[in-house]
Amino acid sequence: MVRKKNDGTDSLSYPILLENVKEKIRIAQLRASLAVNSELVSLYWEIGHMLSAKMEQEGWGAKVIDRLAQDLGKDFPGVSGFSPRNLRYMRKFAQTYTDSAILQAVLAKIPWWHNILLLEKLDNLEERIWYAQQTIVNGWSGRALDDVIKSKLYFRQSKAINNFHERLPSPQSKLAHDILKSPYNFGFLSLTDDYIEQELEIGLVNNIEKLILELGQGFAFIGRQYHLEIAGDDYYLDMLFYHIKLRAFCIVELKSTDFKPEYAGKMNFYLAAVDDQLKHSTDNPSIGMIICRTKNDLKVEYALKRVLMPMSVSEYEVKIQDSLPKELQGTLPTAKQIEAKLLEHSNEDTLDK
Secondary structure (H helix, E strand, O other): OOOOOOOOOOOOOHHHHHHHHHHHHHHHHHHHHHHHHHHHHHHHHHHHHHHHHHHHHHOOOOHHHHHHHHHHHHHOOOOOOOOHHHHHHHHHHHHHOOOHHHHHHOHHHOOHHHHHHHHHHOOOHHHHHHHHHHHHHHOOOHHHHHHHHHOOHHHHEOOOEEOHHHHOOOOHHHHHHHOOEOOEEEEEEEEEOOOOHHHHHHHHHHOHHHHHHHHOOOEEEEEEEEEEEEOOEEEEEEEEEEEOOOOEEEEEEEEEEEOOOHHHHHHHHHHHHHHHHOOOOOOOOOEEEEEEEEOOHHHHHHHHHOOOOOEEEEEEEEEEEOOOOOOOOOOOOOHHHHHHHHHHHHHHHHHHO
16 A cells, blocks of 8 residues: 655644744844845945045045045946945944944944935934934834934924823833824824814824824724714714734824813723723723824823823824915815814714614
């Protein structure tokens, strides 16, 4: 009797083996990519350091860079990266970061052109290092890094007022604190000065990718006007997210006005309901994010002082257009008309019930 050779493909454990092998390959590819990048950035720093030192010692002028680029081009044909422009960047890079420890700990872990972007856009060393560290954590592309620099993220990060340290256990409290911003930059929206909350909310949902990029890594969008039924009554959360790293639901309430203390009470109510109805036993406590047009810090601190649930209060910024173009005036509804229409539909729904 000839025994058929078993190749394992009919076993339930084979897909697990396949996924484990594929994951090992991906990790090895990533490590190889990072190693190549680290070597390249380190090489450019060394070239820049040598070039800078020699120019200073010998009193050479800037023309030596053009000569070096030409000679390197002859000796290494087909190898890019040694143009006069890039050699100047190497020199500036070495002059800016004199401590090789910073190079190995942070800068060698991000792509060379990310480093160039930091050199061109920023003057402060502390800011440059912070953006480099955040690039490592968030995996920002060059365009994403440019966008967050333009939005002045460094000055907005962790600026929201919150009660996380009193209401969340460590280390979740620190992580939750670190993901916050104030003000949030919703500059991708253009609204008239008398806009209402529904316009803001719809605009954000229509630009969900930009919104999530602004909120930060880890936010997963679950829904807008998320329905909760409590004691026979209907309630709707403006926006509901789940944060992968926090392992917690995040309720976002949008306000087109200044912060009012009653907003904290309403958020406290919502958080209790979400923890009771949606939170899994393995999830961490849900957090609330109230994002207002403006806020008074003292009012916020008083409002959050006694609430039991973890929440934060931030401001946001949008582009305000003075008025519609003349050719559109009279053809589009005003904010008040939209609000009246929404109220009308709400009353109709109530009568239908």
